[in-house]
Amino acid sequence: MGRLHLTAGTRYLRDGRAEVVRQVLRDGRLLVEDQSVGGEAVVTRAELTAAWAEGRLRFEVRGPGARARGDAALATAYTIADFHLVAEGKRAEAWRRYTLIRPLLAWPPHERTRRAIAQHLVDARVRHGPDLGGGPGAVSRTSVERYLRAFEASGGDIRALAPATTRGDAGGSRLGAEVEGIIQGVLAECRAAPAQRTVRDVYLMLVNRVRDANVARPPEERLPLPSRNTVYRRVDAVGPATVLRRRPGPGERRAGAGVRTGPRVGRPLERVELDHTPLDLIVVDEEDRLPIGRPTVTLDLDVLGRAFEQRLASLRRGTANPFHDAGTGQGDAGDAPEPSHTDRVGRA
Numbered sequence: 001m002g003r004l005h006l007t008a009g010t011r012y013l014r015d016g017r018a019e020v021v022r023q024v025l026r027d028g029r030l031l032v033e034d035q036s037v038g039g040e041a042v043v044t045r046a047e048l049t050a051a052w053a054e055g056r057l058r059f060e061v062r063g064p065g066a067r068a069r070g071d072a073a074l075a076t077a078y079t080i081a082d083f084h085l086v087a088e089g090k091r092a093e094a095w096r097r098y099t100l101i102r103p104l105l106a107w108p109p110h111e112r113t114r115r116a117i118a119q120h121l122v123d124a125r126v127r128h129g130p131d132l133g134g135g136p137g138a139v140s141r142t143s144v145e146r147y148l149r150a151f152e153a154s155g156g157d158i159r160a161l162a163p164a165t166t167r168g169d170a171g172g173s174r175l176g177a178e179v180e181g182i183i184q185g186v187l188a189e190c191r192a193a194p195a196q197r198t199v200r201d202v203y204l205m206l207v208n209r210v211r212d213a214n215v216a217r218p219p220e221e222r223l224p225l226p227s228r229n230t231v232y233r234r235v236d237a238v239g240p241a242t243v244l245r246r247r248p249g250p251g252e253r254r255a256g257a258g259v260r261t262g263p264r265v266g267r268p269l270e271r272v273e274l275d276h277t278p279l280d281l282i283v284v285d286e287e288d289r290l291p292i293g294r295p296t297v298t299l300d301l302d303v304l305g306r307a308f309e310q311r312l313a314s315l316r317r318g319t320a321n322p323f324h325d326a327g328t329g330q331g332d333a334g335d336a337p338e339p340s341h342t343d344r345v346g347r348a
Contacts, residue, residue, distance in 0.1 A: 005108040006030060006045065011060040014051055052106065059106065090162040097161040100124060100139070101147050112148070117141050175230070179223050182209045183234055190243045197244055203231045271303040283315065 010021045016036075023031040028045045051057040104112060104120060118141045147161055154160035175183070186205050190197065207225060214222040235243050248256070265271045276298050283292045298312045 005106070006048065011035075012048075012057055013060070014048070014057045087162065094158060094162040097147050098151075098158060101144060101151060101161075104144070104148060105151075112145075114141055114145075117144050120144075175226060176223065178213070179210070179226060182206065182213065182223075183226065183231070185209070187234060187238055187243055191238070194245055196247055199228070199232055199235055199244065202235060202243065203228050206231060265304045268304055269302055269309070272309070273301045273303060275299045275301065279313075 006021055006024070008021055008024060012019060018035040019032045020035055021030050022033050022040065025031055025042065029042050030045065030048070031040060031042055033040050048057060104117065107116075121139065121141060121144065150160040151157075183206060186202060186209060189205075190202060210223050210225050217223070263271070276296050279295050279297060282294050284290060285292055293315045295313050295315055298314065299308050300310045301307070302309050
């Protein structure tokens with residue numbers, strides 16, 4: 001039998017009298033105060049351990065669901081009927097967990113080893129059947145350790161043992177039909193009225209709709225508010241492009257803008273566009289057969305007449321100079337007006 005873990009402030013009921021540990025003395029002795037009839041006394045740990053083993057000592061439990069048995073001065077047990085703060089669907093599971101860890105609460109922390117807890121689970125299944133310890137794989141040693149930590153961290157509040165979530169159907173929605181209808185209604189409204197909005201805007205719309213639906217409802221019948229992740233999943237399922245729209249950036253605005261045509265022309269050769277295209281051949285020297293370069297064909301296009309005025313093949317890189325040289329070298333080109341605007345359209 002393990003030793004009891006008693007510290008200053010520990011309250012218990014021994015032989016019908018409420019006592020509290022005021023001070024931990026040396027040699028395993030404790031200074032306790034009798035809160036039923038008054039007075040203080042010194043007892044040993046061995047006396048309290050023997051009383052607990054004989055069933056004459058019960059420790060106090062705390063929490064809103066704790067109730068005293070009979071006319072006892074301290075609350076020493078929970079009853080399932082008193083779990084008024086635990087959801088009705090979770091009371092049975094909270095009671096099962098509390099019954100499972102109740103013997104372990106009297107053990108000192110250093111005696112709650114993994115092997116000892118595993119053996120306690122085996123003994124619990126043997127004594128109480130599979131309903132207490134769960135079926136094969138239902139309750140593990142790790143789960144029992146988690147129950148103990150949650151219960152002690154809450155100060156003995158039975159609500160800490162209530163399941164935090166409920167198990168839903170695989171691949172199905174855990175939301176009610178009314179909440180799901182509100183979500184689909186908000187998404188349909190966003191699709192029908194395209195505007196610049198984010199997921200946060202959609203979520204705030206949903207919050208307002210749920211709030212309006214809960215105005216006339218009693219507290220116990222109010223609709224739960226879906227999480228932001230639920231809204232993300234619903235938006236992703238229907239297609240973000242149909243619900244969300246953001247302001248385009250500078251790059252996107254430039255990509256969607258049309259190509260400018262440039263200044264308008266009113267006479268021939270007022271605007272000439274040059275096109276430089278490297279040929280797929282290499283010119284070599286006639287004597288030593290060494291490569292000289294890759295020629296470029298330059299075409300000049302009159303924008304007004306949409307006709308090629310000159311053609312020139314040269315080993316120079318594509319610039320406006322070949323056209324200028326070729327134009328000034330011909331007799332009739334000198335009478336043409338000087339180009340007022342020259343653009344480099346492209347190079348293949």
